[in-house]
Each structure stands twice: as structure tokens, then as C-alpha cells.
Amino acid sequence: MAEIIIVRDQAEAGSLAASIIIGKISSNPATVLGLATGSTPLSTYAAVAQAVRDHRIDVSGVRGFALDEYLGVPPQHPESYRSVITREVVEPLGLNPDQVFTPRGTGEHIGQAGAEYEALIAGAGGIDLQILGIGSNGHIAFNEPGSSLASPTRIKALAEQTRRDNARFFGNPDEVPTHCITQGLGTILRARQLVLLAFGANKAQAVAAALEGPVSSVVPGSVVQQHPHATVIIDEEAASTL
Numbered sequence: 001m002a003e004i005i006i007v008r009d010q011a012e013a014g015s016l017a018a019s020i021i022i023g024k025i026s027s028n029p030a031t032v033l034g035l036a037t038g039s040t041p042l043s044t045y046a047a048v049a050q051a052v053r054d055h056r057i058d059v060s061g062v063r064g065f066a067l068d069e070y071l072g073v074p075p076q077h078p079e080s081y082r083s084v085i086t087r088e089v090v091e092p093l094g095l096n097p098d099q100v101f102t103p104r105g106t107g108e109h110i111g112q113a114g115a116e117y118e119a120l121i122a123g124a125g126g127i128d129l130q131i132l133g134i135g136s137n138g139h140i141a142f143n144e145p146g147s148s149l150a151s152p153t154r155i156k157a158l159a160e161q162t163r164r165d166n167a168r169f170f171g172n173p174d175e176v177p178t179h180c181i182t183q184g185l186g187t188i189l190r191a192r193q194l195v196l197l198a199f200g201a202n203k204a205q206a207v208a209a210a211l212e213g214p215v216s217s218v219v220p221g222s223v224v225q226q227h228p229h230a231t232v233i234i235d236e237e238a239a240s241t242l
């Protein structure tokens, strides 16, 4: 059973999640972090960045793996997850960009990109601490409802709801990609520790289904129930239907 912590607001969630990250890096300077995109982890990244500026932590040895990437969006596109991770994590924290990886969403033999990414993660010794958000339909990373609980990194179609949720990042809703490449639920379960964050009333149903419903591919976030070391940090609104 995941540990569930209900906090007042995103700032408190961010400092709490950051303290978990900082503790991990303090005990292992070569920590491998799993990095989520989206608005949810921003207060966490901001709190870690502050700790770096205050010289409370040395992140020079930290490595990172993003959860997912849009298919067909080149890395230099401002809304590619490569760009987002660079802007929101690598630069503010001062991570070594060569040690932070995102799945490849373009290029030749794209069908092999998932296996390549799994090999990269395995080569780094696996992910020590995976940061997760959750989609309003219960997805984690881009594992949409219907994802196998054992799935590896692979290409997936995006749910219409996810495309609508993410349309705000693209000029025109039609420009939201239809497919992605995402770490699988199996990949995420192999991370040694999970921290899942969720805020706001529009996440309440997904949070309740993930934490209190059956573990099922219908609600991908429910895999946190199967993980031996998962912490869920949510605000009152996201917790309102627990």
C-alpha cells in the first residue's frame, strides 16, 4: 500500500517531494532520477533548484530519464518533452544535459526506440526514484487506460482526453500529436521508489480510482498499489473523493 500524504498546497508538496529527492542524492550522488513532465512536478523541481542554489545539494553526478516523448515531434520543438525537461529540470537544477535522457520520438527505425530506451535505463543501473504525475483519466507517463501492467517503453496512441488536456501547449488542438513513446507500467514498477503527485479537483477521480480501486489496466495509475515503496503526495482537492 502506498503511503498517502495530504498537503495544503503545491508549495508544501514540492518541498516534501524535494526533500525525498535531496535525501536520495545525499546518500547516493549518482542517483538516477525518473523525470515527469506536466505542471504537477514544477514545485518539486523549483524546490530542488533552490536547494542547489543554496549549496545544500550537489547534483553533478545525478542522471535522469524522462518518462515519455511525443512521437514525430523533433527534440528542438519547444513543446517536445526533451525541450520541456531541458527548460524545467536540466537548466534550473544545473544537471549535466548529457546525463539526462528522453525517449527518441523521431528518426529511423522508430519501432526500436522503446527497446533502446529500456537498454539505456538498464545500463544506468535502473531508476532509483521516479517522480510521477497522473492524468485526469488515470494515465501515468503516457500509459493510457488499457496499458498492460507489465508493459515496457513503447509507442502508444494518445487518448482523446489527453490530447484535449495537452492542447494548451500547442497553438492548435489539431497539432497535438496522436502518438507518443512512453516508459511502460512495467518500466515504472521497476523503479526502486515512486513519488506520485496530484493537485486539484480535476485529479480527484483519477486519484481515488488509482488508490482505492482495483489494480487494473483500466486505471494505469493503480499500479502504485503494487509498488513496495510508493509515496503519494496530494492536496485536499485531489484527495476530496478518497
Ligand code: GLP
Pocket (backbone or CB within 6 Å): 036, 037, 038, 039, 040, 041, 067, 068, 132, 133, 134, 135, 136, 140, 141, 142, 162, 166
Ligand atoms: C502528461 C504527461 C504525464 C503527466 C500528465 C499530467 O500528459 N505525459 O507524465 O503526469 O500528463 O499533467 P499535469 O501535471 O500537467 O496535470
